[in-house]
Amino acid sequence: MKNIFITLISITTLLLTSCSSDDDQPSEQGVDAPTTYKFERGGESTVAFNGQTIRLKMSGELKDAFLDFGSATEASLMAMYAHEKGNNDFNDSELNGSDVNLRSKTATSYDYFFINLVESAQIKADLEGYISSQINEVFPNRMVVASPGIAGQVADGAKTRYVSGRGLEYDQAFAKSLLGALMTDQMLNNYLSSSVLDEGSNRQNNDNGITEANKNYTTMEHKWDEAYGYLYGNSADPENPNLTIGADDKFLNEYVGAVNKDPDFSTIAEDIFDAFKLGRAAIIAKNYKVRDEQVAIIRNLVSKVIAVRGVYYLQAGKTQIADGNREGAFHALSEAYGFVYSLRFTRNENTAPLFTRAEVDVLLDKLINTPENGYWSVTPETLDEVSEAMAAKFDFTVAEAASK
C-alpha cells in the first residue's frame, strides 16, 4: 500500500512540474516587471519621452492639414514637416516653440540608415512628394468629380474622399508611410538597437547607476523610453496605456488597438506593453539578456501590426471592388499603400529587415503603377497577390488579418 501511495505522489509531482510554463515567469530569470510603466529613482519618475509626444502631435496636425483646402499651401505643409523652432507652423503653440521636427527623424535609424543616406534622402523625398502632389494635383481639383487619370472627389458612403488620378489619397499615403518611416523606424531600428542602447559607455553607466547630467535617468533607460514614446507618447495615461490603446493617436497607437480587437490577435496590445515594461525593468536590473529578449518581441509584434493592417485594408478594398463599389474602396486601398510602404521599416527578431526596399517597391508598383490608372483598375487578384506576399513573411494568414 505504502509503495502505491509513494508512486501516486511521485506521479502527481511529475505531472505538476511538467505542466508549469516557463514563458512568462520573469522572476525565474531575475527580473520582475511592475504592473504599470512606472519607474522611479529617488521617488521621482525617470520616464521621459517629450520629443516623441511632440512629434506625434506634429504628425497629427500635418495629416489633418492635407485636407485644409482653405489655407494649406505647399510651403505651409513643408514647414510643418521640417519645422524650425519659433515658426508659427502649427495651431498648437507648444509645437511651434519646439526645436524638434519630423523630417530630421524620418528614415534616420542607426541600424537601417546610418550608412544608407541615399535611401534616407529618397524616403524623405517620397514623403515630401505626397505633400507636393496633394497641393499640385488634388487641391486644384477639389471641386471636380474624380475619374481615371483625373484627381478629385469620390463618395465613400456619406464621406467625401479626395484622390489622385490613380485613386490614391495622398493624406493617407503620407500618414501611413510616416508611421513606418518615423515612428516604427525610430522605435525598432534606432532606440531599441543595441548600437544605440549600448552605445559608448551606456552599459557601463547603467551598471553603475550613472545618470545623465541634470537628469535622473541613465542614457540606456532614456533611449528605451524614447522607443516607448513612439507608441504611447500621447496616451491618456502613459503608465497604463492599454486603457485607451487605439484612441490616443492616428499612428501606431491606433493600429495596435485596431489589430488587438481582432480575435485572431487579441493579446497583441498586452504582449507589446508587457515587453516594453519588462525590458525597461530589465535595464534597471542590469539584465541585458532579458532586455534583448523583449526587443525581439517588440520588433516581431510591431512589425506584425503593420503587416496585418496592410493586409486588412487590401482585403477590405478587394471586397468593395468585388461588390461593385470601386470608388468606395479607394480609402482602404490608400491606407494599405502606406502600410505596404512601411514594411521597409519592419524587422524580424533581431537583425534582418523583413522586406528590402526593392521588394516593397515591387509590391507598391503592382498596386499603383502597373494597372492603368492605379486603383481605378487594380484587380482583386493583384490585391490577393500582394496580401499573400505580405502574410508569407509572418505567422498569420490573409484570412486572419482580413477578419475583424
Place this chain on the structure above:
Amino acid sequence: MKYLRSVFVPLIILFVMVGCSSDNDSPKDDQNDTFDRAAMLSNWADNIIIPAYTAFNLKVIDLKSKTTVFNQNPTVENLQNLRTAWEDAYVSFQHVSMFEIGKAEELRFRNRLNVYPTDVLEVESFIASGVYDFSLPSTIDDQGFPAIDYLINGLAESDLEIIEFYTTNSNAEGYRTYLQTLSNTIADLTDQVLSSWTNGYRDTFVANTSSSASGSVDKFTNAYIFYYEKALRAGKVGIPAGIFSNQPLPENVEGYYKKDISKKLLLEAIDATRNFFNGKHFGNNSTGPSFKTYLDYLNTIKNGENLSALIDSQFVVAENKANELNANFVLQIETDNSKMLGSYNELQRIVVLLKVDMVQALNIAITYVDADGD
C-alpha cells in the same frame, strides 16, 4: 486490461459526442431552402417599393411647383404653402429612404436628399458665389430636405423676416435660385429612381432570386438593415442624443430648423420599416410575403418564441417609446436627454434582432462594415 480499453474508449467517444450535440432552437436552414423568393421580391417591388416611390414622386412634384410659386411671388402665404409641401414630401420620403439599391444606390439618393446637419456656411457661400455643383460628393450636406429646411425655416425667426431674403435682400435672386435648384434636384433625382424601377429595374430585381450574396434578397436585406442601423437608429436618435460622441449634439437632429417635426419623421420611419418587415402593402392593409413570412416559413424560434413576432413586438415597443418624446427633439435633448437614450435603447434591440438573429436564420451575410474611423 485490453478488453477494458476496447469498451472504455468507445464509451468515452460516445459520451463526448452526445455531450456535444447542439441544442440550437432554430434549425439551420440550408442555402437552397424552397421559400418562394420571387414572390417576396415581387411583393416588395410591386406592392411596396414602386407604390411608395410613386406617392413620393407626386409629393416632390408638388414641392417643386410650390417652390416655383413662392419664387415668383415670395409672400408669407406662399411660404407657408411651400413649407407644408416640404413637410409632406419629407414625411413621404421616410417610406422610400430604406430602398438604397439600384438607381438610388447609383445616385447616392438618400445622401443627396437627407444628410444633416446642413453646412450653413458653405450654403451661404454657394448662394453668394452662385457657383455650385450638387453632383459633387462634398455637397451632400448643402442640398436635400435639410437644406430646404434651412432656407424656409432657418434664415430668420419670423416668416416676414424670412421672405425678405427672397425679396429685398441684395442677393434675393441668389436665394431664390438656390432654393429652386434644391427642389428641382430632389424632383429630378426622384423621377430618375422611379423611372428606373418602372422601366426595367423591377424585372431585374424580381428575377434575381439567387440565394447568394449578389441576389436581390441578400443585397436588399443588407440595404434595409444598414438603413435601419445608420440612418434611423443612429441618424435620427443616437447621434443627436450623444451616443457616439462625448456629449449630445442637438444641432444634429432631423428637421432642426422646423423644430417640431423630428418626432413625426422618426415615427413615420419606424412605421415604414415595420410595415416592410411585415410585408404590408403601401397604402392599404393587405400583406404579402416579406421577412416575417420568410422567418415563419423557416419556423425560426428564439428563446422559445417566434422570432418574427419578437421583432414585430419590439417595433411596437420602440414606436411607443418614441411617441413619449417631445415633438421637438432639440427641446427633448436639452430638458431630458435620458428619454432620447431610452428611445435609442429600444431601437437598438431591433438592430440585434435583425443584424444577428434574422440574417442568421435567413442565411444572409451582412456585407457592409462599419466605416473606418480614420
